[in-house]
Amino acid sequence: MAFPFQIVGFDLDGTLLDTSGDLTAAVNVALAEAGRQPLTVEQVKPMIGGGAKHMLMQTLDATGGCNDDEAKRLYKLMLGYYETHLSVHTQPFPGMLEALDALEAHGCRVGVVTNKFESFAVQLLRDLNILDRFETVIGGDTLGRGNAKPSAAPIHELVSRLGGGSAAFVGDSIYDMQAARNAGVPSVAVSFGFLLHSLEEMRADAVIDGFDELVSALERLGG
Structure with a gap:
């Protein structure tokens, strides 16, 4: 057949x-800039799938929230890091x-x-x-x-x-x-x-x- x-x-x-290891690393760069504690790979995994901005906003919400201007700045920072660390893990x-x-x-x-x-x-x-x-x-x-x-x-x-x-x-x-x-x-x-x-x-x-x-x-x- x-x-x-x-x-x-x-x-x-x-x-x-x-891709969870590299995405988690990128998220944690943004969280560190915001003065937040890093998340584990297992915490970030369920936040992946809706695109980078959706992932970051979920992690920010989970760690205390964020205003729009700060979220935009952190998003650019995260993307810049991820672009040069796409395939480390x-x-x-x-x-x-x-x-x-x-x-x-x-x-x-x-x-x-x-x-x-x-x-x-x-x-x-x-x-x-x-x-x-x-x-x-x-x-x-x-x-x-x-x-x-x-x-x-x-x-x-x-x-x-x-x-x-x-x-x-x-x-x-x-x-x-x-x-x-x-x-x-x-x-x-x-x-x-x-x-x-x-x-x-x-x-x-x-x-x-x-x-x-x-x-x-x-x-x-x-x-």
Whole structure:
């Protein structure tokens, strides 16, 4: 039987890559500037997924709040640090590269849809020597304001860029699942991601506990 999907899209942070160490380091630079105590990786993980500004605002709220002008200053500081420390601790999740190989063997085209800035996502994938594994990278700023996940727009753009056809989307956040639903494509949640919400709240069409389960989960979804 033919594989049911021609296109598989992936979220980046918490799905393809464990970026929590580098994101936590960037957050803690901003918190130190604000005179706050640092947060642990486990504290920051659930705050990742809605973009850098959303992540920072959650950490500031959790440590005492912040006025708008100070938040803007800290946001710029955090981004400046992160831009030069994208890949210090970041690693692919186990089995990710093998899953990409399996999808390629099934004739799938793959791309990334992330709420991270496109330039950061591209540089990070380049740093890890895996940029060429993805035919396109769509960031939270690629399509302009209001067109990041949970909007359907970036997934529709992914499908268009990859030539059309049946598609599925893989992610770790409620924003990923909502974007997939809004775009009318099946969703797969990774239980090993950062998981701001429970798997039940995310309402994914399938859940995998490791990348070795991805191909079989997609085959069931397309059955």
